Amino acid sequence: LQSKDSVLKFPGWMILYNAPKNGRNGQHLDSGKFKIGSILSFISLNVLDKQTPPPPYYNEASLIKELEKFGIGRPSTYAPIMSTIQDRGYVQKQEGKLKATDVGKVVTRLLNDSFKQIMDVNFTAGIEESLDGIANGEKERASVIKDFYVPSEYERAVNIPDQIEILSKKVIEILDKTNQYGKTIIFCVDMAHAQAVKDKLNELKSSEEYASRVVSEDKDDLTRFRDKERVMPVVATTVDLLSTGVDIPHLENIIFMRPIASRVLFKQIIGRGSRLFEGKGFFRIIDFTNATRLIDEWDIPTEKPEPPELPEEPIAPYDKLVMGIVVDNKMESPITGAIVKAKLGRWEKLGKTDENGVFKLFGLPSNDKISISIEHAEYKKLNKKLKPHTTENETPYEFRLKAWKSAPKKITIKGIVVTIDEEVEVEFDGIKLSYAEYRKYSKDKISQTIHSSDELRVIWLDPEKRERFIADLEAMKVNITLIKSIENLEDIDSFDVVAHIAFDAPLMTREDRVKHFMRHNAKDIDRYGKEIGEAIREIMEKYKNSGEENLSAQAFLLPNMNAKKEAIQAKYPEGLYGFIHTLKQKVYSFAG
Structure with a gap:
């Protein structure tokens, strides 16, 4: 048990405020009542039910503070980060709080699954630090890029x-x-x-x-x-x-x-x-x-360039200015850190927008019009010819920048129309779904067809059952090849993609499966002779680099595989069919 007591030493402001005193009936507690080791009488026990509240949602200010804590981003990039995560629908602002959307959760999960190193906050902070080092002349750009890009x-x-x-x-x-x-x-x-x-x-x-x-x-x-x-x-x-x-x-x-x-x-x-x-x-x-x-x-040039204009020459006196505010064309939020350039012929002057998107360029020439260009990494470049201001009391110009956006692309795969834009949309049979919704739709349809990874494995080892299974999925508009393409899973076996979607099984690359196979079957690879061992190694290499279609008799259609095919048919107990079936059993024996 713990007892607390306090004694007023000096009334201070309470003399004027006439504040109520501590303790009951306006009397101060007598600190002499409680001493270490005092025996206390039990009067009553009150049990309070309290729960630890979940961490509060971030708002823009607290999120920026968190980014600063981990060394991610810089003052010039915080505003674009806040606008980007909202423009792309990753978060929504509700009553001042930033709340993750379903799209944001799906994208985050996919990025974490596919790009673990890049999604690590320490990695991102390290890149920011390296870029600062380049800007400060402490690091060489080439060496930083080389460290970042390591061949797989x-x-x-x-x-x-x-x-x-x-x-x-x-x-x-x-x-x-x-x-x-x-x-x-x-x-x-x-x-x-x-x-x-x-x-x-x-x-x-x-x-x-x-x-x-x-x-x-x-x-x-x-x-x-x-x-x-x-x-x-x-x-x-x-x-x-x-x-x-x-x-x-x-x-x-x-x-x-x-x-x-x-x-x-x-x-x-x-x-x-x-x-x-x-x-x-x-x-x-x-x-x-x-x-x-x-x-x-x-x-990529879209049209022939206009003939160059003769350069203008600046006219004295240099007592004019240009003032302006630069905002996002869609969100109307200020754009911080945009580079503003005033130019006449070879003469030019540079400036930058502040945290409110505002800039002022002083000491401009007295020409009727001056070319102003505004650039920012997240936006399309804007060029305008403007009449310069004569005093700071005039109305500033407003410049609205459009964010980069690639033209939407549409592809059709077996009756499924896929629109690839900032977000992916899937359309079939008159139904239009976001990709997150299509993925859930695919999970539900697969789960209706099979109920476990073991059941899937049995189907996958039988070529006829596998082909019928995939055809049934495609009839329900579930296309595994499409999912692999959208999620950049080309190095993943389709078996693992289906298991991952339906049962949340961990994703394994084909290379992972080959490593597991070679590690657990090292003693048996050359059991039936050198030629069969070489055939196994070559099929594993082709499977790793080109896909699961190489775990079939098709792998022996190449001229250099003829001798190996004959050796397998002559020496392997169950011939070519038994060889392929055993190979597939061992490759898919590992569940991940």
């Missing part, structure tokens, strides 16, 4: 001879049709991949000089490739040496055999081809890895 294990696994040969033949075919001596750079996954591509090109062209691998140590090879007077080498294979700091104006072709995730790295690479050279009107991108998805819409 899949990217490092593309060094497959068959793939290298097919792509190398295609490269030679394209060059022979365009300009067989046009200087070309091929960006590869790693040095071993670059060496293999170089060797295959030289083998196909019967020349040891046609292609050259260029790395930091090969200064002579780089010099020969850059020399516009030399015909050979035509092709340079590299990893990232040529992405920055190398000028080859006569370069005609850039080829991607390396997956690219960083938009910055992509633009640095294609920057190699944009150098001007006499007689060069364009350069060509040959893309085997869908790297061109990183091209921004504003990088």
